[in-house]
Amino acid sequence: MTYTGKVVAGGAPAVHELAELIISKVAVGPLQNNAYLLRCRRTDEQLLIDAAAEPEVLLRLIGADGLGTVVTTHRHADHWQALAEVVRATGARTCAGRYDAEGIPVPTDVPLDDGDELRVGACVLTVRHITGHTKGSVVLCYDDPHGHPHLFAGDCLFPGGVGSTSGNRAAFERLLHDVETRLFDRLPDETWVYPGHGADTTLGAERPHLPAWRERGW
Numbered sequence: 001m002t003y004t005g006k007v008v009a010g011g012a013p014a015v016h017e018l019a020e021l022i023i024s025k026v027a028v029g030p031l032q033n034n035a036y037l038l039r040c041r042r043t044d045e046q047l048l049i050d051a052a053a054e055p056e057v058l059l060r061l062i063g064a065d066g067l068g069t070v071v072t073t074h075r076h077a078d079h080w081q082a083l084a085e086v087v088r089a090t091g092a093r094t095c096a097g098r099y100d101a102e103g104i105p106v107p108t109d110v111p112l113d114d115g116d117e118l119r120v121g122a123c124v125l126t127v128r129h130i131t132g133h134t135k136g137s138v139v140l141c142y143d144d145p146h147g148h149p150h151l152f153a154g155d156c157l158f159p160g161g162v163g164s165t166s167g168n169r170a171a172f173e174r175l176l177h178d179v180e181t182r183l184f185d186r187l188p189d190e191t192w193v194y195p196g197h198g199a200d201t202t203l204g205a206e207r208p209h210l211p212a213w214r215e216r217g218w
Helices: 055-065 083-090 169-184 203-216
Strands: 014-017 021-028 033-040 046-049 069-072 093-097 110-112 117-120 123-130 137-143 149-154 192-195
Touching: 021 055, 033 055, 033 117, 033 123, 033 192, 046 055, 046 117, 055 083, 069 083, 069 117, 093 137, 123 169, 169 203
Parallel strands: 046 069, 069 093, 093 110, 149 192
Antiparallel strands: 014 021, 021 033, 033 046, 117 123, 123 137, 137 149
């Protein structure tokens, strides 16, 4: 089936099959959080991005092959409600941005900094530290050697704008600056963006709107 990235809580996962990596997207919880299970085709190792809610759904998605790593994109509670149960059931190591780790009640085994690399089998994810939505949000980039980059953006970037900064203009300016300089300035238009809630997008679809976002202030 063609991957659309459209999922709803209680519905079936959407599966994006790449040459080296399989990405399964599922929506969970009352806020329709997206969780992403990455599976290396060569080794079958798996990594989960945001154990947000509904641990039974996530554990069913993970299946019998286990989970090596779970990454929490940021400290907001809707992104880690199922983390303790998933870790307890799988023994996975936990990763989160260094400056958000203290706000996540499950201990972080590996604090992440900008430029760090995480491996899921033979596939490499590069960490980008993005401030503004929270102090220590992280975005993960998989630069597909057979195609274009894939960006797991947490709540930093969505179709139509950057993440919420609750009306704080200074925080918005920091967030937009980091998104522009660490994502848009470094990655091509074809980069696929997987956000923390809702539908996917690409950097190319959003790039023309950056000046309008800055002018409106959110």
